[in-house]
Amino acid sequence: MGRAPCCEKVGLKKGRWTAEEDEILTKYIQANGEGSWRSLPKNAGLPRCGKSCRLRWINYLRADLKRGNITVDEEEIIIHLHATLGNRWSLIASHLPGRTDNEIKNYWNSHLSRKIDSFRRPSSQSLPVIMEINKDGIAKQKGGRTSRWAIKKNKSNSTQKRAGSCSNKPMENVSVNGVVPLPSTLMLEKETLFNTAIEDRMALDPYEEDKERMIPVILSPRQDTGEGMMGSSEERESLVLSSGEERTIENSMHCASGKVEKETDILATFESIESSGILCFDDIMDNELLHPNGDLTLLSEWRENNITVTVDEKENSGNLSPNKTAANNEEIESGNSSGDSGNWNSSSSMTSFDNYNLDNLDWVWESVVQGNELWDDKGCMSSWLWESDCNGKGERHKSEDRKDFKSQNSTVDWLFF
DNA sequence: AAGACAGTCAACCGCCTTACC
């Protein structure tokens, strides 16, 4: 038993709006104002559903709509807001005056998600790419059409500059076709992002010593048991590392499911685990932080307490692991790393929550990337975001491998936030 | 030249929330 339809569907016109309909709707709203969408079609003499009228007005006819292409600045904002808010398009749109949620949603799905996915996936993990290499060694796009904004751009006299944005054309070295779209839902997105991140991390690390430091990380207990974080002795089961070393979970992973899982699935490097605690992926995505003493801290509280996420470039291997800030280094060194309300930080090389005012989303983007320019001087997303196995000239330099690895992981870290 | 392919985006659909009675 579903909801009653918003209006009588019989005899109503569907599909594209004509100029005449637009004019009728515009004139009616100008005369009578917005609202009463259900009665509007009847009053205005439009054979349309009220919802359709509302949508047409909001997304297309409103006078305060910003015409023209999404600018580079707007694109940055969208990327960042989406990283924080997910697919809450209306919320994102509210930070972009003149832009509609539909517009942003479409832009994301057709432009940005591909970008994000492209640099999220290492070249070695790319899905089949429907790109062909011509005789000159240049990748050719198999099909597709020029975007409408590109057409509009040519047609219009808009003075709005899209300074060098490459959002509408395939990026160099990036697969355009054959890229899996982002999942629709947040949960799926989380899952895919995480799985991909793990795959990336495993695939990217070229160093055996790093592999040897890998140990399992176990999923949050809240998923299956709903119980609190582990802490009781019976929950502290031991596990055997790849290296043969045995560790108790309490010494390694604090987001355990209460049971030791197979030494598979989720990996983190040992360095991060030897620090005072670990951020569970699930916890991060649920806006909670897991303290080593087993306490969960809501991200909101965490912000309120002015807790800082700082950069640990030295130790950074791209892990989502909390280290202490400099203020708490002494405690770490002295082994007193639990039971306090000290600061947490991510060992991401680029995540600095100092620079995020999550309440009003006042981003300081430059600080987010910290030395890694996200946009190059042409307005294109910089290659470090997606290039992992070559220097951009088709060569691979051993000395740059680790840097590439870090960059990839940094990107993954950024995506998590 | 025609058909296939693939990207874009306007519009629709259904669910959820809020307001009102």
Place this chain on the structure above:
DNA sequence: AGGTAAGGCGGTTGACTGTCT
């Protein structure tokens, strides 16, 4: 408090159309 209407939101669809073979 409960029911209904209206608005809002996010996911999905499909028409349109450029490019390629």
